[in-house]
Amino acid sequence: MVKVVVCGAAGGIGQPLSLLLKQSDLITHLALYDVVNAPGVAADLSHINSKSQVSGHGKGDMDAALKDAHTVVIPAGVPRKPGMTRDDLFKINAGIVRDLAEGVAKNCPGAFVLVISNPVNSTVPIVCEVLKKHGVWDPKKVFGISTLDGVRSSRFVSEVKPSLDPKSTRVTVIGGHSGVTIVPLLSQIPGHFAKNLSQEKLDALTHRIQYGGDEVVKAKDGAGSATLSMAHAGARFTLTLLEATISHTAGLVESTYVSLHADADSTASFRHKTGLDYFAQDIEFGPEGVHRIVPLPDLSTYEQTLLDAAIPELKVNIAKGASFITDSA
Template sequence: MVKVVVCGAAGGIGQPLSLLLKQSDLISHLALYDIVNAAGVAADLSHINTASKVTGHVGKEALAEALKDAHTVVIPAGVPRRPGMTRDDLFKVNAGIVRDLAQECAENCPRAFILVISNPVNSTVPIVCEVLKKANVFDPRRVFGVTTLDVVRSSRFVHEVKPQFEPQTNRITVVGGHSGATIVPILSQIKQVSFTPEEIKSLTHRIQFGGDEVVKAKDGAGSATLSMASAGARFTNTLLEASVRGTRGLVESTYVHLRGNPGAEWNARSTGLDYFAQDVELGLEGVANVLRLPDLSEEEQSLVKTAISELKGNITKGCNFVNDGTTPSAKL
C-alpha cells in the first residue's frame, strides 16, 4: 500500500494538489488532513473514478491517524503570502505549523518521505530536519523542499520569449533556494536557444520574483496556488515513480540537506551551506545522488554568491527556531 498524506489539504494549494494526486495510479490511499474542511474535500474527491481510497482527517486529534503508515507526507499547510507580506512575516506564522507537523511525522511515520511546500521553504526545510534530528529519526535522503515551481516557471517564461523552446519537454536547472534572489535559473546551459544579455537579465528577474506577479494579480486574495499545486504534484509523482516503481534516472531540482546525502559533498564544500537546491537524482530511498552544480556563467556565479549569502541567514533562522525553543506551538 502506498499512502500519501496531504497536510493542509483544504487550503488553496492543498485542494488542487489533492485533486491532482487522486489521478495517480501509484497512490492506493490518499489521506487528507487539515484543521477544518478536510472531510468535505475527501468526500468530494472520493467520487472520482480512480482506484485510490480517500480519507479525511480533521483537527489535531486526527493527525496521528492520518500519518500512520504514510509512505509520503506532503506539507502545503500554512498561510499564503499576501501583498506587502515579507518572507519574515510568513515565517512567523508558518514556522510553528511546520515544526509541529514534523514532530507528528517523527512520532507516527518516521520513515516517510517529507515534501515541504510551506513557505518560506529556505527556513521550513531546516525546521523539519532539526525536529527529526532531535527525535533521532533524521534521514537526509527523505526530506525535500519542493522548488519545482521555479523550474516550471523557468520553462514557461523562456517559452514566452523563445516560442521554439518546448516548455513541457525541456527542463531548466534552478539552484539556490526558493525565494527572490536565492532562486538562480541556469539559463546559460540551455542549448536549444540563445539569449541576449538583456533577455537573460529580464528572464532571471522574472523567474526570481514570479510569485509577486500572482500576489499582485490576485489583489490580496492569495498567492500562487494552482501553479504551485501542479508543481507539487509533479515532484510528488516523480518521487513515487522512483521510490515505488524503481524507475531510474529521474532528476528534479529540489532543496535538500547536503551533508550525508550521496554525491552532495562537492556542493557542500563549494557553497559552504548545509542546505541548497540543485538537480537531484531520485531513487528507492529518496535522494539517490545529488548532482554537481553545472558550469556557471560569470553572471550566474555572482547570483549564486548572492543566494548563498541570503541562504545562510534563512537556514540559521530555521535551525534556531527549533533549537532555541522560544516560540509557542502553533495550532494545527
C-alpha cells in the same frame, strides 16, 4: 499499501494538489488532513473513479492521518499577501511545520517528507531539526518542493523563444526558493539560448523567474498567492518521487531543496566552500529518495554572480529555520 498524506489539504494549494494526486494509480490511500474542512474535501474527492481510498482528518485527528504514511506532503500554512515576502511568513508557518514534523516523527518516522510551506529555505531545516531531535532523520527523505521555479522557468523561456516547447524544455534551478536565492541556469538550455539574449533581456528573464510569485500575488489583488501552479508543481514532484520509490523507475531527475548531507561525499567540497548545509540542486531519485545529488555544471560568469548573491541570504534563511528548533530545545 502506499499511503500519501496531504497536510493542509483544504487550502488553496491543498485542494488542487489532492485532486491531482487522486488521479494516480500509485497511491492506494490518500489521507487529507487540515484543521478545517478536510472531511468535506475528502468526501468530494472520494467520488472520483480512481483506485485510491480517500480519508478526511480534521483538527485533533493528525495522528490517524499520518499513521504509517509512505509520503507526507506539506502545503499547510498561510499564503502570501500583497507586500508580504516569504520571510514574513516565517513566524506563522514555522510553528505549523514544526508541529507537523513532530507528528511525522511520532507516526511515520520512515516517511518521505515533501515541504511546500513557505519559506522553504527555512521550513526544510525546521523539519530536519525536529526529526534529528527524535533520532529519525534521514537526509535522503526530506525535500523542499522548489519545482515551481523550474516550471516557471520553462514557461517563461518559451515566451521569450516560442520555438522552445515549455513541456520538454527543462531548466535547472539552483540555490533556494525565494527571490535572490533562485538561480536559473539558463546557460544550460541547448542552442546557446542565454548567449543569444541581450544583457537587458537576460536580466529581465532572470528577475521574472526569481520573483514570479509576486506576479500572481499582485494579480490576485489580496485574494491569495500561487496555488494552482504550485499544486501542479507539487503533484509533479510527488508523483516523480513515487515513480522512483514504488515503481523503481531509474534516472528520474528534479531540482529540489535538500540537505547536502543526502549525498555527503559528493557535496563535501561545495559545503566546505560555501558553508551551506541546504541547497536546491538537481537530484536523481532512487528507492531510498535521494540517490545522488547531480554535480553542478559549469556556471556562466553571470550565474556565478547570482549564486554569490544567493549564498549569504541562504545562510541567514537556514540558520533562522534551524535555530527555531534548536534554540527552543
